[in-house]
Amino acid sequence: MQTQLAPQFQFTAQGLLGESILRKCVHCGFCTATCPTYQLLGDELDGPRGRIYLIKEVLEGAVPTPKTQMHLDRCLTCRNCESTCPSGVDYGHLLDIGRDIVEKAVPRTRMAQFTRWLLTRGLTSGLFKPAYHLAQTVRPLLPKLLKSKITPHKNAGQWPQGKHLKQALLLEGCVQEAMMPNVNAATARVLNALCVQTIMAPKAQCCGALAHHLNDAHRAHAQIKANIDAWWPWIEKGMAYLVMNASGCGVMVKDYGHLLRDDPLYAEKAKKVSALTLDIAEVLELEREALKQRLNPKVLAGLGQAVFHPPCTLQHGQQIKGRVEDMLSALGFAVSLPPKDAHLCCGSAGTFSVTQPTLSNALKRQKLQHLLDTQSKVILSANVGCISHLQSESPVPVEHWIEWLDAALTASLAVKA
DSSP, rough: OOOOOGGGGTTSHHHHHHHHHHHHHHOOOGGGGGGGHHHHOOOOOHHHHHHHHHHHHHHTTTTOOHHHHHHHOOOOOHHHHHHHHHTOOOOOHHHHHHHHHHHSSSSSOOHHHHHHHHHHHTTTSTTTTHHHHHHTTTTTGSSHHHHSSOOOOEEEEEEEEOOOOOEEOOOOOTTTTHHHHHHHHHHHHHHHHHHHHEETTTTOOOSSSHHHHTTTTHHHHHHHHHHHHHHHHHHHHTTOOESOOOOOOOOTTTTHHHHHTTOTHHHHHHHHHHHEEEEEHHHTTTTTHHHHHHHOOHHHHHHOOEEEEEOOOIIIIITTTTHHHHHHHHHTTTEEEOOOOOOOOOTHHHHHHHSSSHHHHHHHHHHHOOOTTTOOOOEEEEEEHHHHHHTTTTTSEEEEEHHEEEEEEEHHHHHOO
16 A cells, blocks of 8 residues: 655654555455454444554544544454454554554543543552452442452462472563452462462563553553563573463563664663563463373363453464464363354453443453353453453353463362372
């Protein structure tokens, strides 16, 4: 797609990158077939091809309007279109460029500004964890809408005390630690069973995804740099890898190298951090045989059937589609995908469920219907946002798959004892 950059974007990093991405697009429209918002709304401007045209017009000098902003806001950033595109269009990074330019040009209402400020500050504040725990305590008394946003409290269990030569860093600043601390504890126990010690760098913050997707680049970059500084001493000591057990964080941290590519102080460090980052599924794939030897087939048979919802950040963002369910099946678990639209977003998409509740809830109900059609006793996923979003209306438990694996390992150990 030929683009004539407006003077203000010529020779700028944003303009040149945007032009190079647009050049790959042949406007074939294959992307619209797998776009969740286009499926719901049927509007060309609410699909990837239409949004690409909007961004192209802005880069060519068109004045963005609230309508431009609305259509870009409605994008889930699921990146399903990237998996579908035959030309390899880097839609996610193009959307970042378009949103940044439009955000600076189109003022938002005071309510919208406050909501976005509250999301970027409140969810990553040190006060969020005690406030969330208080909400969990009084959850039965809360109004239905608010109650649906609060996941029931779970006992995280014991953090393993084993010391091992091989170590891995786990992100501490994520909202997951407040909402679902059992996921980090389960991850640490599974890694401990494989003689890997889990380390939490105390000064690490949110990965930056919340601020980044709400167009607060300054805050996102500050959080990214804080994390690099927190992790760097461990990396210099030869840390094996950075483990991400929230796929939304994983895709963000793997993108640090791109996001700070022009920073003279952090570019190389960011590139190194991205290279060391692995989803927990990628780590455990390397230890599949060791895991299988520790699992009791009778314990696995007693768990029953599970259905796996692969988050968009796992299958489209990180491009590691099929890895979790294939590994669990190889280990002996009874796991399947939903019979329809496993590739489509559940509607969580970070803060999308707050900023676009109507679209988000419509996608959630579609996704739950397909998941529940399998008659499985539990829904598994790999991202805190997807889990809490689906659990808000699911009649069956929704868990992180690492919790399921941890429970099976613990039960298998008890049988052997």
